Amino acid sequence: MTDALRPEDPTWHSDDPHLAGVFTPVAREIDVADLTVVSGRIPEDLSGAYMRNGPNPLFQPLSYTYPLDGDGMIHAVFFDNGRARYRNRFVETRELKVERRAGHAVWGGLMAPRPIDPALLSPGGPGSPFKNGAFINVLSHGGHLLALGEAEAAYEMTMELETLCEWTAGTGAPLPIGAHNRHHPVTGDLFAIAYDPESPEVQVRRIDPAGRLADNFTVRLPAPSMIHDFVLTERHVVLLVGPAIFDIEAAQRGGSVLAWRPDLGTTIAVVGLDGSAPTMLEADPFFVYHFANGFERGSSIIIDYVRHPAFSLGPDGDDGAPHLHRLVLDPATRQIRDARISDFATEFPRVNDRLEARATCFVYVPQLTGTLTRGPHPSATFNAISKVDTETGATRTHDLGERVAGEPVFIPKPGASAEDDGYLAVFATDPAAMTSDLVLLDAADVSREPVAVIRMPQRVPQGLHGTWVGR
Template sequence: MSTHTPPRFDPTRVPHLLGSFAPVTEEVDVADLEVTGEIPAALDGLYLRNGPNPRFTPIGSYLYPIDGDGMLHGVWLSEGRARYRNRFVRTPALEAEERAGRALWGGLASMITPDAEQVGPELAGTFRDLPDINVVRHGGRMLALAESACPFRIDANLATVGREDFGGALPAGITAHPKIDPVTGEMTVFCYGLEPPYLTWSVIARDGTVSRGPTPVDGVDAPMMIHDMALTDRYAVLVLAPAFFDLGAAMEGGSFLAWRPEHGTRVALIPRDGGTPRWAADEAFWLWHTVNAYDDGPGEDAPVVLDYVQWSRLTVGGAPEDSEHQVRSGLVRARIDPAAGSVARTLLDEARVEFPRVDDRRIGRRHRHAALATGTGREDLLTGEYDAIRWFDTETGTARVWPAGDLSVGEPVFAPEPGQDSEEHGYWLTYATDRTDGSSWFLVIPAEDPASGPVARARIPVRVPLGLHGCWLPTDGG
């Protein structure tokens, strides 16, 4: 479908294009950031974060967090000093729009695509690449990740190398939240599609070669959105909430995602050795992000423990129009019984939270601490905006909080102290933007006493829009 006349759409009325979310267009390099406090000398590496950042004013529609060009924001740390660089992920669509000087593709909800006269025959009628959600380093590649498509490879200076299909072994791509086993070095990925097979999983070995190609997950008979996954020693864990793609409705001006709670939520435990998936079922709930998972005992029938941020239903772009269904979130632990096919859920923390992270060295194993973005209760924050960081202790059931005041904070990422294996020895890193003046900061928070707040704040001389996911990439490759 293509058209030169987009439907009525006013981007100045879209909250996620304003304030702390407003996109930036300038790519900058700053050699030496001004630092308040002291950056630990042990931190040597790159903190890198991705996020949606439209290069041009959107047309047709804009849905946060799905739409938007990817922009990478990096802070390099060494010997207590910090430097900053940001770069767009340069997709073919972004380059075509730069030649035109305006947006040519609409948001996903509008179904606007350019014709051959505007962009040439190869791009005509196609949907734009959106590698704007996450970034990961594995097997010698640094990848900017999309929702369910081929990622884009990035070099050490954040320049875009090009679309990555892993030597043709994963032509449909992967989703934005692969999981890397810290013991084996394998990266397990999944991908969903609009046509059969609707869901596949794959494995990329430590050296970057695809050791298991796209493997269909039996028991999935309709296109569904699945944002994140978890990993245990035995299983890849996928939560299939009842969020179904409906292209027919989208073509007629309706929503391309339909929430159908009558179908309930199912959990697929996919044996990493290639065995038959085991299923469990429960009442409907939605999750954007998992915290972590692990096997609770030996044997194939041992329960799987999954911690995640639970939402009562799916929303995209803001609160649902149906005010009778208030959306609720919280930190939840699910105990999944593979033999009985059942799920027992326990609310661990009822605070409004999102963007959960653990020490990545604990992925697939028992963890003690989870860090999450949270709110202090103020009512002027938008969906996806948080003004505090919360650390939940799974052993004691208690939480510590650092209120950020006028700062809107992003996802916290753990940087271990070199030579230490403890979750308490390291630092939590994030970007934050001041809602009063638009200034942005890079924060370093000690894991030993996170509620005490940052030990260092590096001033970013340009605004860093609120974004999505990132990672800590130590110089030694660990």
Template sequence: MTVQTIRELPNLIDAGDHPYLQDAWTPLLQEVNASDLKVLEGEVPRDLDGVYLRNTQNPVFPSLGRYHPFDGDGMIHMASFRDGKVEYRNRFIATKGLTAELERGERLWAGLMEDPALSTRPGWGAHGGIKDASSTDVVVHAGRALTTYYQCGEGYRLDPQTLEQQGIPSWSPLDGISAHCKVDEHSGELLFFNYSKYPPYMHYGVVDRADKLVHFTPVPLPGPRLPHDMAFTEHFVILNDFPLFWDPELLAQGKHVVRFHRNMPSRFAVIPRRGSEADIRWFEAEPTFVLHFLNAYEDGDEIVLDGYFQDEPMPRNFEGAPAGYERMMSYLDQYKMGTHLHRWRFNLATGETTEQRLDDRVLEFGMFNQRYAGKPYRYAYSAVQVPGRFLFNGYVKHDLETGQSWQIMLPPGQFASEAPFAPRLHARAEDDGYLVSFITNENTQRSEVVLVDCQRFEAGPICRIELPHKLCSGTHSCWTNGADLRDGLLSGQC
């Protein structure tokens, strides 16, 4: 393995008993370029061509109070595959906030669990008092990576292969970009929304394949909300108004306390992709909160939407957690929230909503073949969480036509990343390709990139490739086809 160290920042953080500052969440402060990676098992397929990107949270400075893992500074990890060879590199995202803190040599902004008054400078996003770490998601649009933040941020561009920093998009609106935007490979469009504490509380926008903002419209809500994800079909986008949001009375006092309003329905906004406020149709459904959707498509008069329904969006405090972190740990535990693969159907002719649970297992962080985004699809891939921890240790493949499923689990001490689907070159079927994932191995204190053949799913990883250091865990990832990048086309997924 050939490794070039680009930068290494000093470790200034005392992890103490914090569950998300140690083990698989130990911050990584080293940036490298690596080639000639060692293949530990199998061989790198020559029919795989593209780039795998993953965003992670890596705090550089000690927090001003209680640390939440979503406060960590964004770091992008890249593994590129071509002609049976793999290269790796990683970089911190040069956000305005991190740049300012590096200049001062200290933390300047409070985090999600802290009093916003602790921030020494104005913050970003819907919250308004915290740092835009751009550490949540990553997609590729118009040939460039775009990173986004948990509660809306400005968004940051990087070259998806070199990770060269390219700044904030010129079209980034005042209220920022939501954590999850969507890329439509067929139209070349980036679809996004944002939200704030000020009327109309939400906007929806479209950026075309030339990276120009071509549509932006208000989506009025009854008050401040906390939407996290969206979905789209060939002709529509689906936004949401869930009954989990900041307590209005406490918010008026400057306190950001989330409440689940069990007597309120979930609401879904169905909007033509270039529609306006006047075109919005609202559909009501069972009260819940959804962090992540899978896919949506049109079926006659109905829109079909798949995602992860939460049985308990406001779970009880986590027993046995370190003092002060009981609430945080409960909101990071999918078993406490009861997240299940779920299907909604919205009938455009009758206005009715029907719902169906697709799997009784606790699952989340779903992926699928992005060539089927917004269209009828058959296969989905969900991550299995470690009970009590925001870590993954397995995957489930669903056949949504037959109801069959297959599961693989990692050995003890190994933890996975969100794993996008990477199509084989000249793929002939929807599941003809690989899941790509970074694995952190606490037994060896190293990380790997692994490939799972989706047509031989239960065989587990067919290839394991050693990385130069141990990655810190994080959230979202995407796969981009190499030919699309070389041809200047758009490809990516949320």
């Protein structure tokens, strides 16, 4: 490890493994044109931006729980005519502005919320003890670029990553939505959910292709639950709700705000796209952060996802290894079948987004192989990208060796028709040199030499979710 402080490093230090090593936040915002291509070449017809968000606290946190605390920072690589440029910016949330004025962290973190000193707030400023960091995801819809948090208002950004304001979706007030939202393949509507830690009611929102809220309906669950992602098919919204239950009273007594209650089992809600004909099913307890995709096949709904045997938070959390699974359910017969697709532990599954809610054969996931010898390996540490055929389980892997990588994002080639005719974009960081590359893989055969390896002008911390915004 290089111990010398690099220009992008924060001036503070934390022993939290998710704030150290390749997870260390960066403090510096820069713009660099004409990035160096280390190997391969940037395809001439690649035109658009790969963007990735992640928790990147500016000030030393008062408490920190990965991946639920932090400030958003978006790292973007813009492609045009075979060249690439880099820009990174904080998401300037209302809370971050308060902390910038104070010169230190003010919010206490999800697991240790604390009252906010009113003297630090402007009239009408954010007063909740929970910070909206907008650090989980980034998504483009209807010409709106959104930095997304968990069940809270998204922040609209410009394509050059200047923060505009909380997104209202044409409603006149900031609209809480989740970190993961899904496009309907026929109508182009964006479906989003918003849960409430103090209520068992989940809001399902339909936002039209221009970015205006068009419909909203409620799904009532047995208890207030954490729902990070959901499934959209051509005809249904499906919520798979593991028993990670909010307990605000316990939190006020100093306990955990979230409790794993396996006795309650996992609830599966299958609902029409307008909220009609809800079918509620019960399954053995398991938890899902992320779905790869879901689609209809006859009377069945196919769901490819990463299954956690349980849920836990905090530095000692050990919920057991998550694996790629396929769940097949038939709402009419109430049958549920589930099978593991891959034997390796994984997370952050992605597909070709153009086929969201339609049948897909391939899921792209990171995994951790034995070729990454340099530790430690806190959760969300990976060093390989795998392409999994969900029908056969056949897997091709690109092993990045001693480089740490995360979620692969699919970039379709212009005019592509085959599902895997595109590239996978992923940031990879050398934990010894503390340098990062953007690696572009050929999605048709990920095991080949990368299409291009582009050196980033500063380290890009291990983060969460990204997107491709094509031109």
